[in-house]
């Protein structure tokens with residue numbers, strides 16, 4: 132403290148003005164990259180096989196560009212909806228399964244382990260096809276008393292039907308719902324691992340301090356552990372969302388037609404134009420992912436409060452100002 | 465005078481490692497009991513048994529007449545459910561060596577969290593109380609800061625305020641100053657002295673002999689999971705009877 136003050140009172144030496152180290156290798160690399168970029172842009176602009184007007188303006192007489200035609204926009208909505216719903220299922224399931232996995236109860240943690248094992252082992256494509264065909268197993272699916280037929284037989288009633296609500300399996304498990312379940316259940320397994328890693332990264336002292344204050348296990352998890360674990364959970368979850376946007380194209384095998392890539396493929400099959408359609412798909416995926424990355428930035432910033440280096444630096448700066456104003460650091464205690 | 469803490473023949477083992485081998489202790493209301501002992505003697509474990517962060521294997525612990533962690537019904541012990549354990553902990557404050565403040569909440573939120581969420585007290589009432597507690601520990605100006613922006617001594621004082629916000633009958637301190645730079649120890653000990661002067665019952669695990677002598681009403685010296693020696697701090701520190709106590713004191717004094 133006193134030495135610091137003495138140093139500030141000494142005359143300040145000249146700021147250093149030195150010739151910086153040269154990095155010629157970097158400049159060569161930059162030149163090569165610039166040439167490659169120029170060649171690429173030249174290709175995009177001059178090669179008319181890209182058919183930009185097909186992509187952006189009109190792909191047939193009287194129709195909009197292929198990116199903006201009604202079926203493609205419909206597919207885009209489907210892709211976004213499917214991403215959101217299956218990620219919601221995946222995140223909710225992931226949190227539940229991670230908590231089960233960390234439970235001291237052996238049965239709960241084994242069930243969680245088996246779930247993760249199964250859904251990580253099976254490829255999403257296989258799951259999508261499987262869920263599209265699950266209606267082979269049941270005619271109807273409903274909510275009600277479990278094992279109602281068997282219980283009925285026990286009491287001598289044949290055909291006890293205690294289902295409050297049921298629906299034809301082929302209606303429920305066709306298309307969108309099957310695709311959503313396949314992707315969501317599979318995602319749950321991956322999210323469970325991410326959430327578990329997040330929870331385990333938190334110092335056990337945190338939960339201990341919260342318990343010592345009389346907080347229940349649920350409150351400790353909700354208010355103390357999970358909010359801190361989010362810092363670890365959010366970045367890989369961002370990856371998962373972006374991967375999910377692309378994996379929605381797998382539901383074409385359920386089959387679901389209500390999806391971006393399927394719709395674009397349809398057009399390419401009809402018009403025999405391949406490359407521009409692929410470019411159109413690529414542009415849409417780029418746009419969706421860019422939007423998601425912006426979202427991720429804000430979510431990450433929210434959950435890093437209290438850790439921010441900027442916050443700390445600013446506080447430090449304030450402390451130094453106070454010191455230099457001649458006041459002693461800290462406060463009356 | 466009422467007995468705030470009563471431990472009868474407390475045993476605790478981690479697997480085959482016996483850490484506590486029959487601890488007896490009585491702390492009267494308003495007393496400050498200091499616990500000394502070499503590393504690994506089971507001081508932290510004993511403290512954690514008092515608020516049931518660790519389950520004891522044999523013996524009894526009572527806080528203000530309440531059996532901790534269990535209930536006696538028809539001559540049999542029943543484990544208490546999570547809710548009842550949490551209720552018992554509400555009246556026992558604990559301060560840790562490494563502070564364990566919640567880093568994602570501001571200082572004020574740290575102090576308000578438990579009264580608001582656990583006791584569902586009125587938020588503005590809790591806020592007023594939290595602010596005055598923070599003033600009391602000398603941190604009124606740091607309300608809106610995050611724990612990561614405070615010095616160790618300041619963090620520990622926030623941790624004390626956080627525990628006090630639940631209006632505990634008993635405070636447990638587990639080496640509250642041993643993670644601090646030497647020049648920050650004083651401010652935390654001063655806060656604890658104020659607390660003792662206000663009549664708080666405290667069990668303090670510490671290596672600060674000066675604090676034990678000045679503030680302590682009783683002192684126990686633990687080694688190898690048993691209480692080797694106990695008595696008024698001045699006497700024990702000035703004239704230890706047991707060789708193990710002598711050896712320990714000659715090292716820390």
Ligand SMILES: Nc1ncnc2c1ncn2[C@@H]1O[C@H](COP(=O)(O)OP(=O)(O)OP(=O)(O)O)[C@@H](O)[C@H]1O
Nearest residue numbers: 478481483501502503504505506507508509510639
């Ligand atoms: N959760 C645990 N599992 C297994 N062993 C443990 C556990 N907690 C503590 N121990 C062991 O119990 C013994 C006593 O530990 P404790 O932390 O109570 O000692 P202490 O007296 O507080 O020491 P220190 O002064 O170093 O804090 C040590 O040998 C320690 O390794």
Ligand SMILES: [Mg+2]
Nearest residue numbers: 507508509639
């Ligand atoms: Mg200890």
